[in-house]
Structures are given as C-alpha cells and as structure tokens.
Amino acid sequence: MTPSEHVDNTAAPQHVAIVMDGNGRWARERELPREQGHQHGRIKLHDVVRAFSERGVRYLTLYAFSTENWRRPSEEVEGLMTLAAEAIKQDAPRLHQEGARLVHLGRKDRINPDIAAAIDRVVDMTKGNTGITLSVAFDYGGREEILEAARTLLRDDITPDDVNESTFASRLFTNGLPDPDLIIRTGGELRISNFLLWQAAYAELYFTPTLWPDFGPEEVRKALDSYAARKRRFGALDGE
Numbered sequence: 001m002t003p004s005e006h007v008d009n010t011a012a013p014q015h016v017a018i019v020m021d022g023n024g025r026w027a028r029e030r031e032l033p034r035e036q037g038h039q040h041g042r043i044k045l046h047d048v049v050r051a052f053s054e055r056g057v058r059y060l061t062l063y064a065f066s067t068e069n070w071r072r073p074s075e076e077v078e079g080l081m082t083l084a085a086e087a088i089k090q091d092a093p094r095l096h097q098e099g100a101r102l103v104h105l106g107r108k109d110r111i112n113p114d115i116a117a118a119i120d121r122v123v124d125m126t127k128g129n130t131g132i133t134l135s136v137a138f139d140y141g142g143r144e145e146i147l148e149a150a151r152t153l154l155r156d157d158i159t160p161d162d163v164n165e166s167t168f169a170s171r172l173f174t175n176g177l178p179d180p181d182l183i184i185r186t187g188g189e190l191r192i193s194n195f196l197l198w199q200a201a202y203a204e205l206y207f208t209p210t211l212w213p214d215f216g217p218e219e220v221r222k223a224l225d226s227y228a229a230r231k232r233r234f235g236a237l238d239g240e
C-alpha cells in the first residue's frame with residue numbers, strides 16, 4: 001500500500017486552480033535573476049500535480065502566462081516561452097505515463113508557432129488518459145475569454161432567449177471542465193488577476209504567503225485541509 005492510499009479523499013475538491021505567484025521575489029531573496037525564479041517554479045510543477053492527484057483531485061488548472069504578462073520585459077517573456085517549451089518536452093511525457101490528460105486554456109495565435117504545435121501534440125497525445133486533467137492557462141485572460149464567448153454566440157446566431165449559463169459556458173476555453181471548487185494563490189497577494197472570472201463564481205479562495213517555488217506537498221496538504229473545513233452553501237442557507 002502506498003502512503004497516498006492512507007489519505008482520506010472524501011472531502012477533496014474535484015477541481016483546484018492555482019495562481020502561481022512569487023517566482024520573482026523568490027529569486028530576488030536569493031540575489032538571482034527573475035528567470036531563475038521561474039525556472040525553479042517550473043521544476044515544482046510535476047511534484048505539485050502528483051500531490052494533488054494523490055489527494056483525490058481530478059482537475060488541476062495552473063495559471064502559467066496571462067494576457068497581461070506580454071507587458072513584461074521581452075527577455076522575461078522569452079524566458080517564460082522557453083520554460084513552456086521545456087515543460088512540454090520534459091514534464092508532458094512523464095505526466096502522460098502517469099495517466100494525466102493535458103488541456104490548454106487560452107489563445108494560441110500569439111505564441112511561437114512551434115510551441116503552439118507542441119501544445120497541440122501533447123493535448124492530442126493525452127486526450128484518452130483517465131487520470132488527473134491538468135489544464136495549463138497560457139496566454140489566458142478571463143475577460144478576453146468572456147468577450148470571445150460573446151462573439152462566438154453572435155457568430156453562432158444564438159437568439160437572446162437561448163443565451164443561458166449552459167450555452168455561454170460551452171463557448172469558454174473551459175468547455176467540458178467543471179468549475180473550480182478551490183482557487184489557490186501563492187505569493188501573498190489577495191487578488192484574482194483576471195483568472196477564471198466566470199468559473200470562479202462559487203469557488204473557495206485560499207491565499208498563502210508561500211512563494212510558488214516553495215509550494216510543495218506540505219503546502220498542498222494545508223490548502224486541502226483548509227478547504228475540507230469549509231462549509232459551502234452556494235448562496236443557500238445551511239441545511240437547504
């Protein structure tokens with residue numbers, strides 16, 4: 001029996017989404033360039049996915065690059081693109097072996113065509129897997145996603161009476177994924193930063209000062225314990 005089989009998963013959230021913040025400060029504290037912070041952040045990805053999967057989480061969504069991140073200095077943007085390529089090369093095959101299904105959320109028309117093609121390949125390669133669904137938000141912005149869904153509804157000639165939560169949600173990048181139950185933000189800031197704006201309607205929020213490169217299995221346990229202690233009411237009263 002592996003250690004994970006001792007864990008009580010009954011109160012695990014089905015879907016956890018994470019704003020991975022604090023790479024730059026982690027690097028600064030060590031007098032390293034910011035890129036090294038992102039590099040260490042990338043190295044954590046695999047262990048964190050595994051830790052959530054072992055605790056019974058079925059969907060994990062990571063905010064890796066926002067529509068606003070294009071405004072960073074070009075060397076930092078290029079560094080993040082290189083890391084994405086590395087993650088696809090090194091992490092995706094391991095995750096595939098472990099049965100993970102990979103999904104991309106966001107635009108693909110602005111990123112390097114080689115990276116866009118590599119994303120398509122790993123999504124296709126893992127589409128039949130039945131383990132954790134790992135969605136990577138890359139060139140993703142919540143407002144843009146909502147606007148694009150509205151444009152698609154108009155292009156699809158939907159009549160106003162047919163616009164409802166279901167027809168709208170089916171035009172979002174997250175079509176087919178459940179809404180997140182728990183959104184975690186590392187790095188101490190208390191904001192949502194244009195992440196999953198529609199989908200976050202009833203999510204529990206968890207903020208930790210821990211910087212992303214320091215976020216490991218022990219932090220995963222703390223976040224899930226905090227979630228398990230909460231009472232979700234979805235706008236109703238207790239007991240309804």
Ligand code: FPP
Binds near residue numbers: 021024042064087
């Ligand atoms: C925020 O930290 C983090 C990012 C903008 C990038 C997140 C990316 C990774 C964790 C790894 C890379 C993975 C892929 C797939 C590209 P920050 O730079 O805003 O930190 P700071 O607030 O301390 O400056």
